[in-house]
Amino acid sequence: MNRRTLLSGICALPVAACSQAYSDLPVASAGSATRYTLGPGDSIKVAVYGFDAMAGSYTVSDAGTISLPMLSTLQVAGKSAPELETEIAGVLRTRELAPNANVSVQVEKYRPFYILGEVQRPGQYPYVPGMTVLTAVSIAGGYTFRANKKVASVDRMNGGARAKARLDADSQVLPGDTIVVPEAWF
Numbered sequence: 001m002n003r004r005t006l007l008s009g010i011c012a013l014p015v016a017a018c019s020q021a022y023s024d025l026p027v028a029s030a031g032s033a034t035r036y037t038l039g040p041g042d043s044i045k046v047a048v049y050g051f052d053a054m055a056g057s058y059t060v061s062d063a064g065t066i067s068l069p070m071l072s073t074l075q076v077a078g079k080s081a082p083e084l085e086t087e088i089a090g091v092l093r094t095r096e097l098a099p100n101a102n103v104s105v106q107v108e109k110y111r112p113f114y115i116l117g118e119v120q121r122p123g124q125y126p127y128v129p130g131m132t133v134l135t136a137v138s139i140a141g142g143y144t145f146r147a148n149k150k151v152a153s154v155d156r157m158n159g160g161a162r163a164k165a166r167l168d169a170d171s172q173v174l175p176g177d178t179i180v181v182p183e184a185w186f
Contacts, residue, residue, distance in 0.1 A: 042107060070095075118148070
């Protein structure tokens with residue numbers, strides 16, 4: 001074995017190790033685009049026909065709850081807006097406050113996403129529906145000259161647990177995601 005072969009093999013090890021770290025991650029699933037579930041940091045607007053005291057904006061707490069007048073604290077994390085509408089109407093019926101409750105729940109402001117690594121301005125940013133990794137990078141000022149523009153990783157809530165996955169530039173970003181743009185080696 002000559003020196004040149006040995007030297008090129010040693011130089012390739014860090015590159016192989018870096019690409020291996022992302023290739024071992026599963027590809028992130030887009031999730032259900034039609035069923036958005038609420039989580040801490042989301043701001044929702046609740047309206048109940050005939051109950052002006054309940055109408056207003058509520059921010060989901062770190063515990064995944066909101067407090068509504070006359071109903072106290074409700075667990076909302078992991079539920080969609082229509083599911084929460086049904087739950088609030090059910091509570092109003094069981095407490096005999098409104099036999100035919102008409103409830104509306106809308107997401108007013110989504111929880112932020114986070115982007116780290118080889119972007120110009122890493123940090124926390126407001127989520128925009130339909131966002132991709134490329135959109136998120138643009139919001140963060142674009143890639144640095146060292147960035148790997150083909151792949152990124154995401155730390156995402158999946159059910160009740162956090163999961164790490166691999167993203168491409170056109171992969172969908174969800175509220176609450178933490179995106180990491182790695183350094184490109186060559």
